[in-house]
Every structure is written in C-alpha cells, then in structure tokens.
C-alpha cells in the first residue's frame with residue numbers, strides 16, 4: 001500500500017501519475033488536512049483519504065509532499081507508527097536525509113527526491129538519493145513510483161540542492177522567459193494570443209531540438225545566429241545586460257535557499 005501525505009501540486013501530480021500508470025486506487029491512501037480538498041480527491045481519483053497516522057499504519061511506502069515547513073511536525077506525528085519495513089520518500093526542497101532520519105525511528109529507510117511540475121503532464125524530471133538506511137531495492141521502488149510522472153535520475157545527495165536549483169525550480173525560469181517574450185511581442189503591437197502561440201511552440205520546438213539532436217546548446221544557438229543578423233543583435237543585448245551572470249546568480253541563490261531550508 002502507498003500513502004501520499006500532502007496532495008497539493010506535487011502530491012496530486014504523483015497521485016495522478018501512479019493511477020495513470022496502472023496503480024489501483026484501492027492501493028493508494030491520501031492524507032489531506034482540508035476536508036473539502038480531501039472530498040475532491042476522493043471524487044476525482046476514487047482513492048481513500050485517511051489521517052496521517054492511519055496512512056503510516058496501513059501503507060508500507062509513504063510519499064511525503066508537504067511544504068518543508070510542515071514536514072518535521074508531520075514526521076513527529078507519524079514516527080510512532082513507522083519501522084524499518086517502511087519506505088519514506090520525501091519531495092521536500094532542502095530537507096536532507098539526515099534531518100528527515102533524525103525525526104524517525106532508527107533504521108527507517110528514507111529517499112530524498114526532487115521532482116518538478118511538468119510531472120503533471122507526465123514530463124517530470126526527478127532526481128533521487130538515498131539516506132543512511134536505504135538499500136538498492138528502496139531506490140528501485142522510489143524510481144518505479146516517481147517514474148510514473150517522468151524521468152528519474154539517481155544522484156549523490158551532495159548534488160540535491162543543485163538539482164533543486166536547476167530542475168526543481170527550472171520550469172519557473174522558462175515560464176519567466178516565456179512571459180517576457182510574450183510581453184515584448186504585445187508591447188510591439190502583436191495580439192497576445194498570437195504572441196503566446198509563437199512563444200509556446202518556439203519553446204516546445206527548441207526543447208525538442210535540445211533533447212532530440214544530441215547537440216550542445218551552443219551549437220544549436222549558433223545555427224540560429226546568422227552573421228550580422230537579428231539573433232546576433234538580440235544576443236549582444238542579453239550579454240550587455242549580464243543575463244548570463246544573472247542566471248548563474250539566480251541558480252546559486254536557489255541552491256543556497258535549498259541548503260538553508262534544512263537549517264531553519
């Protein structure tokens with residue numbers, strides 16, 4: 001039995017993915033504090049919603065998708081019901097396996113995972129790393145479950161804050177670029193709906209090129225950049241405004257914030 005504790009944006013994406021990939025609703029318990037949200041989830045997915053302590057008693061695999069700020073109190077609540085036979089998978093940003101383990105009985109295996117919101121479309125990118133009591137079978141199980149919503153990569157935990165900054169937060173960077181490009185088109189007099197379509201398909205096409213061609217982004221960028229042309233003029237402005245440095249600083253800030261979440 002699997003329990004998803006915290007079915008907000010990430011938790012619900014994981015729930016939908018599990019069911020879409022053939023997990024029976026009878027095999028999934030969900031814990032959600034708001035009664036009306038719990039009722040919605042029961043109606044939409046046919047799953048049973050239960051208090052966290054019951055989820056911990058009845059499920060052997062717990063997928064924890066609460067905010068980092070709520071996670072430790074939840075672990076303290078469910079800890080009396082957990083043993084080495086459980087597997088705890090946390091998707092909380094920043095919280096290390098050492099911190100998570102310190103709120104659980106000794107020996108409970110913990111996997112730290114970092115998915116991203118394209119999981120909602122089955123296009124997620126998740127990285128996983130194991131803690132002190134995690135064996136290969138636990139990582140296999142985590143990979144199987146998180147693989148229902150996209151790709152899964154195993155990384156050393158020392159890289160998890162960087163993963164969070166790159167792929168966890170990453171979709172927001174692309175939405176920020178998309179928003180900026182759409183607004184630029186609108187400012188130049190283009191209908192918003194046209195600008196949105198141009199930007200949406202350009203991002204989709206660029207992503208397909210990046211993924212499908214196997215080329216380095218520099219090579220793909222050079223193919224767009226005609227000598228003396230429009231792209232060269234645009235890229236010169238991006239460099240003049242320090243956009244490369246701004247992006248590097250932004251990713252470092254996200255990495256540092258992820259690190260700080262374990263300390264607060």
Ligand SMILES: NC(=O)C1=CN([C@@H]2O[C@H](COP(=O)(O)OP(=O)(O)OC[C@H]3O[C@@H](n4cnc5c(N)ncnc54)[C@H](OP(=O)(O)O)[C@@H]3O)[C@@H](O)[C@H]2O)C=CC1
Pocket residue numbers: 005006007008009010011031032033034037052065066067068070074091092093114115116117168169
């Ligand atoms: N959003 C993202 O892009 C990503 C988020 N994450 C991580 O996923 C986690 C969840 O984020 P996200 O889904 O965005 O946040 P949400 O706020 O959408 O979801 C959190 C959910 O947890 C519920 N909750 C709060 N307290 C409890 C409790 N005691 N027991 C059970 N459920 C509870 C909330 O209910 P209510 O709303 O009623 O309070 C809410 O539905 C975070 O730790 C975040 O770091 C990881 C990768 C990407």
Ligand SMILES: O=C(O)[C@@H]1CCC=N1
Pocket residue numbers: 093164168169
């Ligand atoms: O912003 C956050 O903290 C979470 C983690 C990665 C994406 N969203």
